[in-house]
Amino acid sequence: MSTKSLLAQNHELASAKSQVEFLESSLQTKFSEKLKEQNLFPLTTNQLEIFQINVGKMCNQVCKHCHVDAGPDRREIMTRETMQFCIEAIKLSGAKTVDLTGGAPEMNPDFRWFIEELSALEKKIIVRCNLTIIVANQKYNDLPEFFKKHKIEVVSSLPYFTATKTDSQRGDGVFEKSIQALKMLNDVGYGKENSGLILNLVYNPAGAFLPADQNSLEKEFKTKLKSIYEIEFNNLFAITNLPISRFLEYLVRTGNYIGYMEKLINAYNPTAAENVMCRNTISIGWDGYMYDCDFNQMLELKISTSAKSFDDKTIKKNNQHVSNFDMSTINQRSIKIGQHCYGCTAGAGSSCGGNTA
Amino acid sequence: MKTYYNPDDLKKFGSISEFEPKLAKKFFDYYGEVFKEGALTAREKSLIALAVSHAVQCPYCIDAYTTDAMEKGCDEKQIMEAVHVTAAIRGGASLVHSVQMMNKYKELSM
Numbered sequence: 215m216s217t218k219s220l221l222a223q224n225h226e227l228a229s230a231k232s233q234v235e236f237l238e239s240s241l242q243t244k245f246s247e248k249l250k251e252q253n254l255f256p257l258t259t260n261q262l263e264i265f266q267i268n269v270g271k272m273c274n275q276v277c278k279h280c281h282v283d284a285g286p287d288r289r290e291i292m293t294r295e296t297m298q299f300c301i302e303a304i305k306l307s308g309a310k311t312v313d314l315t316g317g318a319p320e321m322n323p324d325f326r327w328f329i330e331e332l333s334a335l336e337k338k339i340i341v342r343c344n345l346t347i348i349v350a351n352q353k354y355n356d357l358p359e360f361f362k363k364h365k366i367e368v369v370s371s372l373p374y375f376t377a378t379k380t381d382s383q384r385g386d387g388v389f390e391k392s393i394q395a396l397k398m399l400n401d402v403g404y405g406k407e408n409s410g411l412i413l414n415l416v417y418n419p420a421g422a423f424l425p426a427d428q429n430s431l432e433k434e435f436k437t438k439l440k441s442i443y444e445i446e447f448n449n450l451f452a453i454t455n456l457p458i459s460r461f462l463e464y465l466v467r468t469g470n471y472i473g474y475m476e477k478l479i480n481a482y483n484p485t486a487a488e489n490v491m492c493r494n495t496i497s498i499g500w501d502g503y504m505y506d507c508d509f510n511q512m513l514e515l516k517i518s519t520s521a522k523s524f525d526d527k528t529i530k531k532n533n534q535h536v537s538n539f540d541m542s543t544i545n546q547r548s549i550k551i552g553q554h555c556y557g558c559t560a561g562a563g564s565s566c567g568g569n570t571a
Numbered sequence: 572m573k574t575y576y577n578p579d580d581l582k583k584f585g586s587i588s589e590f591e592p593k594l595a596k597k598f599f600d601y602y603g604e605v606f607k608e609g610a611l612t613a614r615e616k617s618l619i620a621l622a623v624s625h626a627v628q629c630p631y632c633i634d635a636y637t638t639d640a641m642e643k644g645c646d647e648k649q650i651m652e653a654v655h656v657t658a659a660i661r662g663g664a665s666l667v668h669s670v671q672m673m674n675k676y677k678e679l680s681m
Contacts, residue, residue, distance in 0.1 A: 374646060376646060376648075378646070378647070379646055379647075417644075419641070419642075421641065423638055423641045423642050424642045425642070425644075426614070426642055426643045426644035427613070427643070427644075430612060430613070430614060430643075430644065431644045434644060
């Protein structure tokens with residue numbers, strides 16, 4: 215298993231432009247055609263609910279499927295100044311949820327300061343914690359207590375309840391450390407009934423196949439984690455791997471790309487298309503640029519500046535940056551789409567919060 | 572190289588309706604109904620299908636139900652155990668006939 219990001223390997227697919235060109239050169243049915251069939255094109259926004267912020271690409275893990283191409287060799291980190299712009303934007307946005315992701319968001323040196331500032335806004339705060347960071351270094355050991363203090367909702371990836379499958383995707387020894395971290399979270403009340411401290415897990419397939427039914431997986435995870443490790447959690451989100459970044463590289467390298475795309479396209483679900491997360495989410499990159507979702511962010515597809523109505527003169531190019539956040543740009547934009555979007559519309563639908571259909 | 576089995580033919584399973592649409596429809600409706608969640612979970616049915624695929628040694632079915640079992644959340648241990656069930660039944664089916672063999676042997680022996 216490589217311990218370097220695609221970027222550090224100078225891999226062709228490290229470049230967002232190469233990925234987009236590769237995906238769009240496909241002869242398979244265009245995603246826009248599917249949307250047109252149900253009058254969803256151009257894809258428009260609903261009320262903004264989730265303000266997702268990627269605070270940096272640095273991570274202590276190098277997962278094989280990572281759509282961020284995160285890892286210890288990535289140095290892109292959000293500055294405190296950009297975080298301040300985010301706070302002002304959140305105040306203007308009316309969003310109910312702030313969702314922090316990375317990399318390992320906790321590795322950003324201003325992470326704790328940011329959480330403390332965000333707490334004052336009285337929003338639901340989600341941290342996408344990779345679990346192993348909690349035990350990676352002594353300075354992170356108190357994260358469960360810190361999360362508890364700020365009533366953070368913790369969302370953590372655990373691809374399976376066995377070491378073999380988890381480690382094959384996330385790296386050697388990750389399962390054991392994840393179990394240790396989950397116990398630490400349980401010990402302070404996370405995932406326990408009536409504690410009010412929410413611990414959700416994310417399942418995503420360790421290979422070129424679609425996720426299982428979310429409810430039956432949740433049932434199985436709960437039974438196994440409880441009986442084998444005495445671990446408890448609240449909900450399990452089943453997430454489909456999108457064909458970008460490292461997962462795209464894996465698909466191409468193993469000859470699974472065409473078959474996987476066919477699978478996603480054949481499983482297109484119109485209800486999932488209606489409910490795609492980009493319609494109620496805005497995603498902010500480490501450098502403050504805004505995107506329709508975390509996947510568009512990694513493909514460097516910044517939010518559209520072309521308004522639905524040409525009368526709106528306020529929409530300008532610099533409105534793509536969070537320092538110039540204004541709700542008319544956010545509400546009136548049409549969402550940028552591409553072949554990767556099939557990942558969110560397959561089967562029961564996929565989003566950062568699990569199934570959508 | 573020409574072979575009797577072509578992996579791409581699996582995708583064309585639906586085309587069997589070309590020569591006999593009425594019966595094909597009845598078959599596929601029935602097939603869909605069989606695999607729905609019922610007294611058995613869809614996951615259990617997938618593992619049974621995988622085991623039977625090995626018994627009937629159908630390469631299309633093995634591809635289809637390995638994928639399906641993975642998409643139902645099964646790991647490599649579970650799917651391998653399912654195949655051992657096939658092997659046990661197939662082996663057992665041979666061995667249980669040895670009772671008949673022994674009966675005959677004893678019948679003919681002094």
